[in-house]
Amino acid sequence: MLSVDRIDAFYGDSQILHGVSLTVGEKERVAVVGRNGAGKSTLFKSILNAGPRVRGRIAWEGKDLGAMPTFRRARLGLSLVPEDRRIFDHVTVLENIAMARYAARPGVELEAPEAVLARFPMLVPLKDRMGGRLSGGQQQMVAVARAIAGRPRLMLLDEPTEGLAPVIVEQLARDVNTVCRETGSGLLLSEQNLWFARQCTDRLFLIDTGRIVFDGLWQDLDDNPDLKRRYLAL
Numbered sequence: 001m002l003s004v005d006r007i008d009a010f011y012g013d014s015q016i017l018h019g020v021s022l023t024v025g026e027k028e029r030v031a032v033v034g035r036n037g038a039g040k041s042t043l044f045k046s047i048l049n050a051g052p053r054v055r056g057r058i059a060w061e062g063k064d065l066g067a068m069p070t071f072r073r074a075r076l077g078l079s080l081v082p083e084d085r086r087i088f089d090h091v092t093v094l095e096n097i098a099m100a101r102y103a104a105r106p107g108v109e110l111e112a113p114e115a116v117l118a119r120f121p122m123l124v125p126l127k128d129r130m131g132g133r134l135s136g137g138q139q140q141m142v143a144v145a146r147a148i149a150g151r152p153r154l155m156l157l158d159e160p161t162e163g164l165a166p167v168i169v170e171q172l173a174r175d176v177n178t179v180c181r182e183t184g185s186g187l188l189l190s191e192q193n194l195w196f197a198r199q200c201t202d203r204l205f206l207i208d209t210g211r212i213v214f215d216g217l218w219q220d221l222d223d224n225p226d227l228k229r230r231y232l233a234l
């Protein structure tokens, strides 16, 4: 479904990604793990054409996306939940979720915002609260709910657990798994929290200083403790 083929990405003159390749199939759930500054967010922004200058090929269903702008990529069914969540502070939880209709694929029937909300039990009692009055974990759930409300084919979730309490991380893992399974959305997840990434995905890419240094199943990573020590400082 998504194919990233030997991309380089730059901010100004500084090259951040070096020949990165990965694929995500239909309904597949895949993680990109790596330390701070490894290039995970740059990779996600490159896929959406939302910042870095990119060289190389990014294709969706076999078609090169070329210079296609971000909003059109979203309308193909690619939905990015950025690291900073971008919740609207001055509208309610339910209205935040309703905003998804603006980025949805044309012709796709969307669930009512109330039905999307019901998929996230923690948010149900908060539906009328302003986005700016939520905790970090609650905001993260709203951001995921809003992404799912647009019926994406692939959700890109950038470090969702950063700064969240363990109990919220567990709830988020349950919700992400359930919504991906029930809606049929694929998942590309960037994470440093290996427990969370393992709960939500079947295989992973390990990125370090802008290069993919390993890809395989979680079991393959377990069989390589040296990789964890070298690239994840575990």
Ligand SMILES: Nc1ncnc2c1ncn2[C@@H]1O[C@H](COP(=O)(O)OP(=O)(O)OP(=O)(O)O)[C@@H](O)[C@H]1O
Pocket: 011, 014, 016, 034, 035, 036, 037, 038, 039, 040, 041, 042, 043, 083, 159
């Ligand atoms: N807008 C920017 N301009 C210049 N350099 C940037 C910019 N954004 C990120 N970088 C640099 O690119 C490199 C990769 O950053 P990136 O945010 O992609 O890493 P990351 O793996 O997502 O890290 P983190 O887990 O800390 O978010 C870092 O060295 C960072 O300083």
